Amino acid sequence: MSPTSQHTVVPYGVAIQSAIAEGQLPQMKALLAKRDPKHDEPKDLKAAYEKLAKEVARLEQH
Numbered sequence: 439m440s441p442t443s444q445h446t447v448v449p450y451g452v453a454i455q456s457a458i459a460e461g462q463l464p465q466m467k468a469l470l471a472k473r474d475p476k477h478d479e480p481k482d483l484k485a486a487y488e489k490l491a492k493e494v495a496r497l498e499q500h
Contacts, residue, residue, distance in 0.1 A: 458489065458490060469490060470491060482487050
C-alpha cells in the first residue's frame with residue numbers, strides 16, 4: 439500500500455471527537471448545525487456525526 443492510499447483523517451471528525459471528549463455541548467451543537475444532510479459523507483464521518491448526535495441528546499436530558 440502506498441502512503442497516498444492510506445486512510446485520511448477528516449478534520450471535522452477530529453473536531454467532533456474533541457468536542458465529545460471535552461463535553462462541550464455548545465460546540466457539539468454548532469458542529470451538528472454545520473452538517474449538510476444532502477452531502478455524501480465518508481462512513482467514518484457519518485459515524486462520528488451519529489455519535490455526536492447521541493451525545494448531544496444524552497447531555498440535554500440531564
